[in-house]
Amino acid sequence: MDNSGRRTFLGICLAGLGALTAAAVGWPLFRYLAPRTNKESAGKVVIPEAEVKAGEAKFFEYAGSSAVLLRKQDGSLIAFSAICTHLGCIVQWEKDKQDFLCPCHGGHYNSDGAVTAGPPPKPLPRIPFSVAGGNITVG
Numbered sequence: 252m253d254n255s256g257r258r259t260f261l262g263i264c265l266a267g268l269g270a271l272t273a274a275a276v277g278w279p280l281f282r283y284l285a286p287r288t289n290k291e292s293a294g295k296v297v298i299p300e301a302e303v304k305a306g307e308a309k310f311f312e313y314a315g316s317s318a319v320l321l322r323k324q325d326g327s328l329i330a331f332s333a334i335c336t337h338l339g340c341i342v343q344w345e346k347d348k349q350d351f352l353c354p355c356h357g358g359h360y361n362s363d364g365a366v367t368a369g370p371p372p373k374p375l376p377r378i379p380f381s382v383a384g385g386n387i388t389v390g
C-alpha cells in the first residue's frame with residue numbers, strides 16, 4: 252500500500268470512528284429529549300393523590316406520550332401534555348420557579364400551561380382527569 256492508499260484507509264477509519272462516536276453520544280440525548288411513543292401506556296392512568304404534593308409535578312406516560320400532573324401551591328390539580336408546543340421536546344418542572352421549562356430552546360410555561368417566554372406558539376394542552384377515593388384518574 253503506498254502513502255496515498257494509507258491516507259485514504261486512515262481517513263475512512265477516522266470517519267467511521269467519528270460516526271460511531273456521534274451515534275454513541277447522540278442517541279441517548281435524542282431518547283432523553285424526544286417524546287416517548289409507548290403504545291402500551293394508552294388509556295387511563297391512576298395516580299394516588301398522596302404522590303403529588305403541593306407545588307410538585309409528577310410526569311407519566313399517557314396515550315403513548317409524556318404527560319404531567321401538577322398540584323399547584325393552592326392545592327388545585329391540573330394535567331397537561333408534557334410535550335412542548337414548539338418542536339416537541341419534553342418540558343421540565345422547575346419547582347423553585349413554579350413553571351415549566353423546555354430545555355431545547357428555552358420556552359417557559361406557567362403553572363396553568365400558558366406560554367410566558369420563548370418560542371412555543373401555544374399553551375400546553377390540558378388532559379382531563381377526575382379525583383375519587385384518594386386516586387387521580389387521568390384520561
Ligand code: FES
Pocket residue numbers: 335336337338339340353354355356357358369370371
Ligand atoms: S421545543 Fe420547546 S422551546 Fe423549542
